Amino acid sequence: MVTYEVLQLIVFPGALFAICLAFLYEWVDRKLFARVQGRYGPLYTGPAGIMQPVADFLKLLSKEDIVPRACDANLFFAVPVMYATLPLATLFMMPIAAPEALIAFDGDLIFILFAFGMMTLIIFLAGWSSASRFSAIGSVRSALQMLSYEIPLGLVLVCPAIAAKSLSVSGIVQWQAANATLGAALQPIGLAVTMVCLLAELELVPFDIPEAETEIVAGWRTEFTGWRLALFRLGRDLEVLLVAALVASLYLGGAQPLWLIPATAMFVVKTAAVVMVFSFVRALFARLRIDQMISGMWKYLLPIAALQVVLVQIGVGV
Amino acid sequence: MGYASTVKMPFGPQHPALKEPEHFLFELDGDTVVGVTPRIGYVHRGIEKALELSTYGHGLYLAERICGICTVAHTCCYTQAIEELMGIEVPPRAKYIRTIMSELERLHSHSLWVGLVAHEAGFDTLFMYAWRDREAILSLFQEITGGRVLHAINTLGGVRRDISPELADKIRCTMEYFEGRVKDYRRIIRTEPTFLKRTRDVGVLKPSDAAKLDAVGPTLRGSGIKEDVRRDDPYIAYDEMPFNVISSDGCDVFARTEVRVEEMMESIGIIRYALDRMPAGVFRVRAPRNAPAGECVSRVEAPRGEDMHFARSDGTAKPERYKVRAPTLANIPALCRMLVGIHVADIPIILAGIDPCFSCMDRMVVVRGGRASGTLQSKRDV
Numbered sequence: 001m002v003t004y005e006v007l008q009l010i011v012f013p014g015a016l017f018a019i020c021l022a023f024l025y026e027w028v029d030r031k032l033f034a035r036v037q038g039r040y041g042p043l044y045t046g047p048a049g050i051m052q053p054v055a056d057f058l059k060l061l062s063k064e065d066i067v068p069r070a071c072d073a074n075l076f077f078a079v080p081v082m083y084a085t086l087p088l089a090t091l092f093m094m095p096i097a098a099p100e101a102l103i104a105f106d107g108d109l110i111f112i113l114f115a116f117g118m119m120t121l122i123i124f125l126a127g128w129s130s131a132s133r134f135s136a137i138g139s140v141r142s143a144l145q146m147l148s149y150e151i152p153l154g155l156v157l158v159c160p161a162i163a164a165k166s167l168s169v170s171g172i173v174q175w176q177a178a179n180a181t182l183g184a185a186l187q188p189i190g191l192a193v194t195m196v197c198l199l200a201e202l203e204l205v206p207f208d209i210p211e212a213e214t215e216i217v218a219g220w221r222t223e224f225t226g227w228r229l230a231l232f233r234l235g236r237d238l239e240v241l242l243v244a245a246l247v248a249s250l251y252l253g254g255a256q257p258l259w260l261i262p263a264t265a266m267f268v269v270k271t272a273a274v275v276m277v278f279s280f281v282r283a284l285f286a287r288l289r290i291d292q293m294i295s296g297m298w299k300y301l302l303p304i305a306a307l308q309v310v311l312v313q314i315g316v317g318v
Numbered sequence: 319m320g321y322a323s324t325v326k327m328p329f330g331p332q333h334p335a336l337k338e339p340e341h342f343l344f345e346l347d348g349d350t351v352v353g354v355t356p357r358i359g360y361v362h363r364g365i366e367k368a369l370e371l372s373t374y375g376h377g378l379y380l381a382e383r384i385c386g387i388c389t390v391a392h393t394c395c396y397t398q399a400i401e402e403l404m405g406i407e408v409p410p411r412a413k414y415i416r417t418i419m420s421e422l423e424r425l426h427s428h429s430l431w432v433g434l435v436a437h438e439a440g441f442d443t444l445f446m447y448a449w450r451d452r453e454a455i456l457s458l459f460q461e462i463t464g465g466r467v468l469h470a471i472n473t474l475g476g477v478r479r480d481i482s483p484e485l486a487d488k489i490r491c492t493m494e495y496f497e498g499r500v501k502d503y504r505r506i507i508r509t510e511p512t513f514l515k516r517t518r519d520v521g522v523l524k525p526s527d528a529a530k531l532d533a534v535g536p537t538l539r540g541s542g543i544k545e546d547v548r549r550d551d552p553y554i555a556y557d558e559m560p561f562n563v564i565s566s567d568g569c570d571v572f573a574r575t576e577v578r579v580e581e582m583m584e585s586i587g588i589i590r591y592a593l594d595r596m597p598a599g600v601f602r603v604r605a606p607r608n609a610p611a612g613e614c615v616s617r618v619e620a621p622r623g624e625d626m627h628f629a630r631s632d633g634t635a636k637p638e639r640y641k642v643r644a645p646t647l648a649n650i651p652a653l654c655r656m657l658v659g660i661h662v663a664d665i666p667i668i669l670a671g672i673d674p675c676f677s678c679m680d681r682m683v684v685v686r687g688g689r690a691s692g693t694l695q696s697k698r699d700v
Contacts, residue, residue, distance in 0.1 A: 037446035133327075137662075205440055206512050212440060212663070217334050286512040287440025289663045 013096035013264065015088060021268070022237035025244070026053040028272060029279045036283040053237065060230035068130060068223050075129035080228040083122050083235035087242045090115040094245040095173045095255040097264045104170035109161055112169065112246060113154055116201055119239060120146040123210070126232075127220030138219025141290050142210035145200055148297035149207075152305035153197035156190040159312040160250045163187070169246070173254035183251035186315070190308045191251045193301055195277070198243045200293070202236075204278060206285035207293060240278070244271035324352055327662075331360050335438060335666035338676040342669075346662065354657045356650055361677040369640040374400050374474060374609065377637065381627075384642060385678035386467055387430065390416075390423040391620030392627075392642075393472035398553060399616035399629040400474055400637075403609040410597040412476035413555040418489070418592050419462070419471050420554070420618075421585040425496065426455040427621035428578045428585075431673045432503055435575060438667040439516040444506055451499045454492050461488060476602030486593045493586050500582045507575055517572035521656040521668035524569060533652035534645050535623020536581065537672045539565040540574035547619035558595075559588045571671040578673075608635050620645050622673045646672070647679035 008014055027042060027050050034041025042049025067076060093108040095101040101108070120142055127139025160183045161167050164175035176182060184191045200207040211219030224232055248254050248270035255267035288296070325346045331339035339360040345353035365384055369377045381396035382389050394416055401408060408416075433448030456466045463469035463479060471477050481489070507513060523533065528541035538545055546563040548556040564580040566573035609631040618625045623645030632638040649672045656668050 037443045038450050039446060205442075208440060209663075283443045285441065286436070286444075286510065286516050288512055288515060289661060291661070292515055 008102060009092070014092065014102060017096070018088060018091045018238065018241060019234070021271075022234070022241045023053040023057070024050070025240055025272065025275045026233075026237045028275055029240070032276055032279040033283055036280065057230050057234060060233065061227050063226040063229075065226035065228065066223075068132065070131040071223065072129040072131070075125055076228075079122055079126040079129060080224065080231035080235070083119070083126065084231040084238065085235075086115055086118055086122065087235060087238035091238065091242050091245065093169060094242065095170050095249060095263075096245070096267050097255065099170060099173045099177055099254065099256050099263065101170045104168050106171070107167045109157065109167050109169055109172070112242075113157060115242075116153070117146065117150060119201070123220050126224070130220075130223035132223050134216040134218070134222045135220050137216050138210045138222070141216075142203070142220060144290055144294060145203075145207065145209060148294040149197040149200040149301070152193055152297065152301040153201070155302075155305040156187075156193045156197070156308055157250065159187050159190045159308050162309075162312050162316055169249050169254075173249050173256060176253045177256040182253050187251070187308060187312065189304060189311070191247070193305050193308065194247060194251070195281075196301060198247065199278065199281060200297070202240060202243060202278070205282040206288045208282075208287055209290050209293060212287055240275060241271065244274040244278075247271075247274045323347065329665060335669060336676075337434075338674070340674070340676040342657070344657070344662075344665070349662050351657055351660050351662065351665070354654050356654055358647075358650065358676065359680050361680045363677075363680070366640055366642060369642075370637055373607070373635045374404075374605070374637070375607075377640070378473060379470070381642075382468055382470060385620075385644065385675055387427050387675065388423065388620040388622060388625065388644075388678065389468050390419045390472065391618050391625050392644075393470075394420060394554065395616045395618040395620075395625050395627040397472050397474055398618065399614045399627045400609065401605070402614045402616065403612050403629055403631045404474070404606055405610070406475055406603060406605055408476055408554075409600050409603060410555070411480075411599050411601045414592050414596045415477045415481055415601060416472060417555040417559065418481065418589055419469065419477075421588045421592075422455055422458065422462075422489075424585045424621045425582055425589075426452050426459075427673075428582050429455070429500075429503075431578060431621075431670075432507075432575065434673075435517075435571070435667065435670050436513070438670045439513055441510070441513055444503070444510075444513075447499075448503065451496065454496060458489060458492050461485060473602065474605035476600070478602070480601050481593075481596070486596070489589065489593060493589055497583070497586050500579060500586070504579050504583075507572075507579065514572065516664075516667060517570065517575060518568075519570050520664050521571045521660065521671050522569050523652055523656050527655050528569075528652060531651040531655060532648050533623075534648045535619070535621070535673075536574050536577045537623065537649050537652060539563070540577045541569045542567040542573075547617050547624050551617055553616075553618060555592065559591055561588050571667055574671050608633060609637075622646060622675060623648060644675065644678040646675045649674070650679075 010016060031041040042052035045051040045055045067073065090112055092102045093104065093112060123142045124139045127135040127142065160172045163186060164172040166172055166175060203210050211221060221232055248267065252270045255263040257263045258266055327344045327346050329342040329344055330336045331341045341357040343355040344351050365380055369380050372380060378393060378396060381392050384392045429448045429452045433445040436444035436448065459469055460466045462481060462485060463471045471479060523541050525541045525543055528538050528543055533541065542565055544563045544565045549563050561584045564577050564584060566576045611631055611633045613630045616627045625645055626643040628641040629637050630639040653672050657665065660668060
């Protein structure tokens with residue numbers, strides 16, 4: 001029985017499945033983004049370039065590892081590992097193959113919020129440890145950005161929990177299944193606010209301020225090369241999957257079987273849809289400036305998020 | 319906070335926002351730029367000296383290579399100066415072909431710029447669109463002249479190749495397509511809220527400053543001053559072309575964008591008009607080998623602004639002195655004015671806003687006490 005559980009954690013629906021899915025979604029995102037822009041996107045590796053993210057990952061692993069002399073060596077080593085493993089570990093709390101996640105406890109939603117905060121903290125440390133001007137500016141911008149989107153995000157993510165009377169993601173998915181409803185139908189405002197905040201969390205256009213290419217090179221990632229950069233990219237892919245899984249679970253019903261379609265397939269379809277929305281959105285906008293972003297978040301998003309909480313409270317009937 | 323609290327931040331010569339090496343030293347007070355010192359001259363190529371060492375015919379190929387994007391403008395300016403020195407009159411058909419080429423170049427340069435400015439603002443989709451559509455113009459260049467980037471169409475005494483009626487139809491066809499695309503850009507830049515947020519009231523250059531600091535081209539017209547060499551001092555066939563000089567009162571990066579997009583519409587109109595009324599006859603006359611002694615200043619409205627060439631001949635087959643003033647050099651003082659009092663995050667978009675072509679403008683480096691330091695002296699024709 002223990003073997004089966006270990007297998008679950010390592011292969012399906014655990015680490016291996018998550019990594020494969022993360023690479024697949026990077027391909028989906030790159031392909032769709034390219035098609036929107038009138039480009040082809042990945043084309044050569046595998047059918048329609050589907051293996052390109054894997055090939056990139058392997059290529060980066062084989063590249064020279066450059067460590068700046070002025071950097072904080074220990075942190076510089078630890079940060080990429082943390083960045084890749086944290087979203088992977090958090091993904092275990094997402095219901096993927098069944099409405100019940102591998103690790104589910106009452107309060108894992110709070111843990112996920114904490115993990116998002118930690119991701120930004122790791123980014124900050126990454127920029128800080130590399131002792132480069134561009135990285136420092138990037139990490140400061142990243143931290144500033146977190147200050148503005150974390151509170152609205154925290155507020156709206158509580159709403160499904162209030163409705164389902166459960167602080168567990170699995171619990172919320174099961175509540176949606178039991179009541180044959182979707183979070184998106186009950187809380188459309190919440191869904192919209194979540195999507196905007198998560199765009200900022202993922203540092204996608206219009207919130208790609210911490211890694212604005214034309215301003216600060218690659219931002220906090222500037223000094224990382226070789227396997228470190230590979231791990232950062234993997235971590236980013238996993239984070240995209242995590243974010244998509246969160247939206248799918250809280251608002252789209254998550255991993256619950258529909259008629260003959262198994263839960264995993266439903267999960268893949270829903271998360272892919274969320275990833276595609278992200279790709280579309282990032283093709284549509286220009287990058288905002290950090291002050292415009294922060295004031296926008298506090299002036300508009302926060303009141304809307306608060307409104308959603310009030311509406312949910314009224315709906316539940318205090 | 320006093321003066322001592324400022325931080326000096328170098329920008330360039332290697333920086334992702336700069337496509338060419340140039341250095342700006344910014345003085346920052348927090349996130350605000352309080353001072354900027356440009357240091358130019360990194361790509362000094364000795365073109366003026368090379369021009370003085372080559373015959374008039376060879377010099378044409380050098381003039382062609384001053385700038386990759388304004389190649390027609392520079393050869394127009396060069397041929398105009400040398401033809402005046404030699405005292406030859408270009409056939410009218412050649413004038414029309416030069417006009418068409420100049421306007422095609424403006425189209426491709428402006429669409430390239432729209433893409434770049436969108437890229438600086440993080441709007442990569444518009445960047446990809448603009449550069450994709452620009453391919454149509456580059457293919458047209460290839461059909462007309464055989465070269466996508468360097469065209470070698472202008473020659474002393476006329477042009478090297480004719481535009482046949484079939485080719486003219488092809489150009490009209492491409493203009494049809496391109497007009498639709500330009501209208502699309504116009505709609506996007508006017509309505510896209512994030513793009514407006516990044517460009518409105520960014521990089522403000524007051525009309526008085528623009529005039530005082532000798533800004534040229536769309537940078538000047540974006541500050542509401544209607545000055546255009548094509549209208550003020552018509553050359554080639556511009557005196558026969560109906561077109562509007564576009565200007566905008568916004569004085570910011572958005573106004574400069576708007577001016578360029580509207581200019582693209584005007585260029586399409588000029589090309590159509592010139593194609594319809596192209597005079598028949600020869601398109602080239604023979605140019606003599608030597609030019610009689612004399613001096614001449616030639617001005618051309620390049621896509622980036624006024625391009626000025628000066629030639630002095632001593633009666634031989636080579637110019638005694640040749641001087642090039644590319645438009646970007648004239649815009650540097652205005653650029654430094656725009657860069658003061660802004661956010662650091664706006665630096666790239668303002669820099670891109672003047673459509674800089676640093677490699678074209680670097681004419682000389684003054685060596686003083688063993689240390690190289692670029693100066694603006696070349697403007698005064700040292």
